[in-house]
Amino acid sequence: MAPRFRLHGIHLSGPTYKVALGLSLCGEAFDYEHVPLREGAHKTPAFLALNRFGQVPALEDLSNGRRLAQAAAILEYLADVTGRFGGASLDERLRVREWMYWDYDRLAVPIYRCRGVALGFRKADEAVVAGWRAEGEAALAVLDAHLAGRDFVVGEAPSIADIDLYGVVHYAPAGGFSLVERPQIARWMARIEALPGYGTPEALLPTQSRATA
Template structure:
């Protein structure tokens, strides 16, 4: 059994998609980031960076004590190695896939996240910041589109953890100021992943946990999300 510490964000969706795709038994532990639950001492023992997602694998492959992990990229790599699925065990295919996971973790996620913040949540619009992050997001979408022009999936011919990592960050393209029609290869890829039953099940968690699929951006949420020190 795996405990999934989760909220309905792109990073949260990455891990729920993997768990559904692999058919692993898991229990969702909601962490309401708009109400500061990510700062609870119990959660910080699992995820000291106070961010979701995190997991506790209660039956790790080494047979040892339960294993706690945070950081979505590390979790995906761990689960892929544990199950032997969605990531080659060795060789160049493994590293090609991992480079795209790290591209998302170090590039698309942070840039799209700043895009979301300055376009949708900043109390005062800063035109320079909005333009800067929309353009950088567009550049990254162009990189993604070029990769998918001659590859079915991000790692190559097979669906992998790279697709699981990237897909949830592209789903809200409209909130990022992007016209998805400008990226036909991305659109084709998105539609294929949209149709996967496991992806549908993963996103169905939203209806149970956070039906509005957003954060109530009141003063308390702003304090927890944007006012940490």
């Protein structure tokens, strides 16, 4: 059967990985369209029709023609349409959203930027990088403290908040952040990595387009 979803992204992109991980944990095979950012493919009219912000990821739901942008919003959509990972009650869903908004407010930006500098994709003054590093460390400390005595970020089961946050923390070591002093995060990551359907970015994101998964 043809896959329901088509993911547009690039294998080096953390936000693209969040969506691929969400799809895989939901058991959804997906077509994949490689978007070469260096060639400006994300700023073409055709791509802007998929994602008005000119960023990856974009997700197409081929069953109804929907085109979705923003990894966190896409994860919410996947939870809505699959009935998985959305939280067990309204209160859990509210907490899940809070963590997802916090992610892009405090955690993702400094960690992704430090990784970008470490990999040579991004240039910045040392003082600016030091500021990002301090912000990233502070956010990791918040998450580590929250996870004490908890298996998952919200409630008793994994949710899209875990997927969203994992899709950042996975890249922390590549950004120069040590997780050795973050034992709760390390244990939580191991729990995510044990879930059926889990895959690393290398396993889930091809370097080229893939017509059928």
